[in-house]
Amino acid sequence: GAVVSQHPSRVICKSGTSVKIECRSLDFQATTMFWYRQFPKQSLMLMATSNEGSKATYEQGVEKDKFLINHASLTLSTLTVTSAHPEDSSFYICSATTSVLPSYEQYFGPGTRLTVT
Amino acid sequence: GDSVTQMEGPVTLSEEAFLTINCTYTATGYPSLFWYVQYPGEGLQLLLKATKADDKGSNKGFEATYRKETTSFHLEKGSVQVSDSAVYFCALSDRGGSNYKLTFGKGTLLTVNP
Numbered sequence: 659g660a661v662v663s664q665h666p667s668r669v670i671c672k673s674g675t676s677v678k679i680e681c682r683s684l685d686f687q688a689t690t691m692f693w694y695r696q697f698p699k700q701s702l703m704l705m706a707t708s709n710e711g712s713k714a715t716y717e718q719g720v721e722k723d724k725f726l727i728n729h730a731s732l733t734l735s736t737l738t739v740t741s742a743h744p745e746d747s748s749f750y751i752c753s754a755t756t757s758v759l760p761s762y763e764q765y766f767g768p769g770t771r772l773t774v775t
Numbered sequence: 776g777d778s779v780t781q782m783e784g785p786v787t788l789s790e791e792a793f794l795t796i797n798c799t800y801t802a803t804g805y806p807s808l809f810w811y812v813q814y815p816g817e818g819l820q821l822l823l824k825a826t827k828a829d830d831k832g833s834n835k836g837f838e839a840t841y842r843k844e845t846t847s848f849h850l851e852k853g854s855v856q857v858s859d860s861a862v863y864f865c866a867l868s869d870r871g872g873s874n875y876k877l878t879f880g881k882g883t884l885l886t887v888n889p
Contacts, residue, residue: 664818690875692876692877699882699884700881700882701864701879701880701881701882702819702864702879704876704877707876751818751819753819753877755875763807763821763824763868764868764875764877765821766811766818766819766820766821767818768817768818769816769817769818771816
Protein backbone atom coordinates (compact mmCIF):
# COMPACT_ATOMS: atom_id res chain seq x y z
CA GLY A 659 0.00 0.00 0.00
CA ALA A 660 0.90 3.66 -0.12
CA VAL A 661 3.24 4.65 2.71
CA VAL A 662 3.86 8.13 4.05
CA SER A 663 6.61 8.88 6.55
CA GLN A 664 7.30 11.89 8.73
CA HIS A 665 10.49 13.05 10.36
CA PRO A 666 11.09 13.68 13.16
CA SER A 667 8.47 11.83 15.15
CA ARG A 668 9.09 14.04 18.16
CA VAL A 669 10.89 17.35 18.54
CA ILE A 670 11.44 19.71 21.42
CA CYS A 671 12.63 23.21 20.67
CA LYS A 672 13.09 26.48 22.49
CA SER A 673 10.78 29.41 22.03
CA GLY A 674 11.89 31.64 19.17
CA THR A 675 13.62 28.94 17.14
CA SER A 676 12.41 27.35 13.90
CA VAL A 677 11.60 23.71 13.34
CA LYS A 678 11.32 21.80 10.08
CA ILE A 679 9.12 18.73 9.69
CA GLU A 680 9.47 16.47 6.65
CA CYS A 681 6.75 14.44 5.00
CA ARG A 682 7.69 11.83 2.42
CA SER A 683 5.70 9.51 0.20
CA LEU A 684 7.82 6.37 0.08
CA ASP A 685 6.33 4.31 -2.73
CA PHE A 686 4.32 6.74 -4.83
CA GLN A 687 4.57 10.22 -6.26
CA ALA A 688 2.37 12.60 -4.33
CA THR A 689 0.96 15.39 -6.44
CA THR A 690 -0.84 16.84 -3.44
CA MET A 691 0.09 16.85 0.22
CA PHE A 692 -1.92 18.14 3.15
CA TRP A 693 -0.78 19.39 6.54
CA TYR A 694 -2.99 19.03 9.60
CA ARG A 695 -2.73 20.08 13.18
CA GLN A 696 -4.31 18.13 16.00
CA PHE A 697 -4.80 19.37 19.53
CA PRO A 698 -5.17 16.89 22.40
CA LYS A 699 -8.42 14.95 22.23
CA GLN A 700 -9.59 16.93 19.22
CA SER A 701 -10.08 16.39 15.54
CA LEU A 702 -7.69 17.26 12.76
CA MET A 703 -7.58 20.82 11.54
CA LEU A 704 -6.45 21.27 7.96
CA MET A 705 -3.72 23.89 7.81
CA ALA A 706 -2.78 23.91 4.14
CA THR A 707 -2.77 22.05 0.86
CA SER A 708 0.39 21.89 -1.20
CA ASN A 709 0.79 20.86 -4.80
CA GLU A 710 4.19 19.95 -6.15
CA GLY A 711 5.94 22.90 -7.69
CA SER A 712 3.43 25.54 -6.63
CA LYS A 713 2.67 27.63 -3.59
CA ALA A 714 0.66 26.12 -0.79
CA THR A 715 -2.95 27.07 -0.23
CA TYR A 716 -3.56 27.95 3.39
CA GLU A 717 -6.82 27.58 5.25
CA GLN A 718 -8.43 30.63 6.73
CA GLY A 719 -6.79 31.68 9.97
CA VAL A 720 -3.48 29.90 9.34
CA GLU A 721 -0.49 32.25 9.21
CA LYS A 722 1.43 31.44 6.07
CA ASP A 723 4.48 33.40 7.22
CA LYS A 724 4.64 31.34 10.39
CA PHE A 725 3.95 27.93 8.88
CA LEU A 726 6.09 27.72 5.75
CA ILE A 727 5.27 24.85 3.44
CA ASN A 728 7.47 23.71 0.60
CA HIS A 729 6.53 20.90 -1.79
CA ALA A 730 9.74 20.76 -3.76
CA SER A 731 9.38 17.30 -5.25
CA LEU A 732 6.77 14.64 -5.85
CA THR A 733 7.90 12.73 -2.77
CA LEU A 734 8.72 15.45 -0.25
CA SER A 735 6.89 18.28 1.46
CA THR A 736 8.22 20.23 4.42
CA LEU A 737 6.52 22.29 7.10
CA THR A 738 8.67 24.85 8.88
CA VAL A 739 7.33 26.41 12.05
CA THR A 740 9.12 29.72 12.30
CA SER A 741 9.79 31.57 15.55
CA ALA A 742 7.99 28.87 17.46
CA HIS A 743 6.08 29.66 20.63
CA PRO A 744 4.59 27.36 23.27
CA GLU A 745 1.14 27.75 21.71
CA ASP A 746 2.51 26.09 18.57
CA SER A 747 3.01 22.89 20.55
CA SER A 748 0.83 20.31 18.89
CA PHE A 749 0.67 17.10 16.88
CA TYR A 750 1.29 17.78 13.19
CA ILE A 751 0.16 15.22 10.64
CA CYS A 752 0.69 15.17 6.90
CA SER A 753 -1.15 13.23 4.25
CA ALA A 754 -0.59 12.64 0.57
CA THR A 755 -2.57 11.78 -2.49
CA THR A 756 -1.96 11.40 -6.17
CA SER A 757 -3.84 11.21 -9.42
CA VAL A 758 -2.53 7.67 -9.88
CA LEU A 759 -4.31 6.45 -6.77
CA PRO A 760 -8.03 6.97 -6.31
CA SER A 761 -7.93 10.73 -6.17
CA TYR A 762 -10.23 11.03 -3.20
CA GLU A 763 -8.06 8.87 -0.94
CA GLN A 764 -5.38 10.30 1.33
CA TYR A 765 -2.61 8.38 3.06
CA PHE A 766 -1.45 9.73 6.38
CA GLY A 767 1.94 9.97 7.99
CA PRO A 768 2.47 8.87 11.59
CA GLY A 769 2.60 12.45 12.89
CA THR A 770 5.16 14.69 14.57
CA ARG A 771 4.81 15.77 18.18
CA LEU A 772 6.19 19.31 18.56
CA THR A 773 6.85 20.71 22.02
CA VAL A 774 8.01 24.30 22.34
CA THR A 775 9.52 25.21 25.70
CA GLY B 776 -20.23 23.92 3.50
CA ASP B 777 -19.50 20.27 4.11
CA SER B 778 -19.71 18.90 7.64
CA VAL B 779 -19.55 15.61 9.51
CA THR B 780 -21.26 14.90 12.81
CA GLN B 781 -20.39 11.81 14.78
CA MET B 782 -21.51 10.64 18.16
CA GLU B 783 -19.50 12.02 20.99
CA GLY B 784 -17.59 9.70 23.21
CA PRO B 785 -16.05 8.37 25.05
CA VAL B 786 -17.52 4.94 24.40
CA THR B 787 -16.55 2.19 26.81
CA LEU B 788 -17.41 -1.42 26.04
CA SER B 789 -16.55 -4.85 27.29
CA GLU B 790 -14.74 -7.26 25.02
CA GLU B 791 -17.04 -9.03 22.55
CA ALA B 792 -19.72 -6.34 22.82
CA PHE B 793 -21.44 -4.86 19.75
CA LEU B 794 -20.21 -1.47 18.59
CA THR B 795 -22.05 1.29 16.76
CA ILE B 796 -20.63 4.75 16.18
CA ASN B 797 -23.08 7.03 14.42
CA CYS B 798 -21.99 9.40 11.68
CA THR B 799 -24.08 11.76 9.59
CA TYR B 800 -22.95 14.26 7.02
CA THR B 801 -23.92 17.25 4.94
CA ALA B 802 -22.29 17.87 1.59
CA THR B 803 -22.89 20.09 -1.39
CA GLY B 804 -21.89 17.41 -3.87
CA TYR B 805 -21.75 13.60 -3.94
CA PRO B 806 -19.08 12.73 -1.40
CA SER B 807 -16.96 9.71 -0.73
CA LEU B 808 -17.14 8.58 2.89
CA PHE B 809 -14.42 7.21 5.13
CA TRP B 810 -13.71 5.88 8.57
CA TYR B 811 -10.20 6.45 9.91
CA VAL B 812 -8.73 5.03 13.09
CA GLN B 813 -6.03 6.62 15.23
CA TYR B 814 -4.17 4.57 17.83
CA PRO B 815 -2.52 6.44 20.71
CA GLY B 816 0.42 8.55 19.59
CA GLU B 817 0.05 7.60 15.95
CA GLY B 818 -1.26 9.08 12.73
CA LEU B 819 -4.47 8.07 11.01
CA GLN B 820 -5.08 4.80 9.24
CA LEU B 821 -7.83 4.29 6.71
CA LEU B 822 -10.22 1.72 8.15
CA LEU B 823 -12.80 1.54 5.39
CA LYS B 824 -14.45 3.61 2.70
CA ALA B 825 -17.48 3.84 0.42
CA THR B 826 -17.77 5.90 -2.72
CA LYS B 827 -21.43 5.66 -3.72
CA ALA B 828 -24.86 5.10 -2.26
CA ASP B 829 -25.54 1.65 -0.79
CA ASP B 830 -21.86 0.71 -0.93
CA LYS B 831 -20.69 -1.17 2.13
CA GLY B 832 -17.13 -0.67 3.29
CA SER B 833 -15.63 -3.37 5.48
CA ASN B 834 -12.30 -4.18 7.08
CA LYS B 835 -11.09 -6.06 10.17
CA GLY B 836 -14.67 -6.91 11.14
CA PHE B 837 -15.84 -3.29 10.91
CA GLU B 838 -18.58 -2.32 8.48
CA ALA B 839 -20.31 0.86 7.35
CA THR B 840 -22.95 1.39 4.68
CA TYR B 841 -23.31 4.58 2.65
CA ARG B 842 -26.94 5.67 3.14
CA LYS B 843 -27.70 8.59 0.89
CA GLU B 844 -31.33 8.85 1.96
CA THR B 845 -30.38 9.38 5.60
CA THR B 846 -26.97 10.95 4.86
CA SER B 847 -25.37 8.50 7.25
CA PHE B 848 -22.34 6.21 7.42
CA HIS B 849 -22.55 4.46 10.78
CA LEU B 850 -19.65 2.26 11.88
CA GLU B 851 -20.43 -1.18 13.31
CA LYS B 852 -18.57 -4.18 14.62
CA GLY B 853 -20.19 -7.29 15.98
CA SER B 854 -17.60 -8.20 18.59
CA VAL B 855 -14.99 -5.70 19.70
CA GLN B 856 -11.56 -6.58 21.05
CA VAL B 857 -9.26 -4.76 23.44
CA SER B 858 -7.01 -4.00 20.49
CA ASP B 859 -9.82 -1.97 18.91
CA SER B 860 -9.35 0.72 21.55
CA ALA B 861 -8.60 3.89 19.59
CA VAL B 862 -10.12 7.10 18.29
CA TYR B 863 -12.38 6.71 15.26
CA PHE B 864 -12.94 9.53 12.80
CA CYS B 865 -15.69 9.73 10.20
CA ALA B 866 -14.76 11.82 7.18
CA LEU B 867 -15.96 12.85 3.75
CA SER B 868 -14.31 14.00 0.59
CA ASP B 869 -16.45 16.00 -1.76
CA ARG B 870 -15.19 15.00 -5.15
CA GLY B 871 -16.75 18.06 -6.69
CA GLY B 872 -14.32 20.27 -4.81
CA SER B 873 -10.72 20.96 -5.66
CA ASN B 874 -7.84 19.04 -4.15
CA TYR B 875 -10.19 16.49 -2.62
CA LYS B 876 -9.98 17.90 0.88
CA LEU B 877 -11.20 15.75 3.73
CA THR B 878 -13.72 17.02 6.24
CA PHE B 879 -13.50 15.20 9.57
CA GLY B 880 -15.87 14.61 12.40
CA LYS B 881 -14.64 15.33 15.91
CA GLY B 882 -13.66 11.75 16.62
CA THR B 883 -14.99 9.15 19.02
CA LEU B 884 -12.75 7.57 21.64
CA LEU B 885 -13.45 3.87 22.06
CA THR B 886 -12.13 1.96 25.06
CA VAL B 887 -12.61 -1.79 25.18
CA ASN B 888 -12.09 -3.47 28.54
CA PRO B 889 -11.15 -7.14 28.91
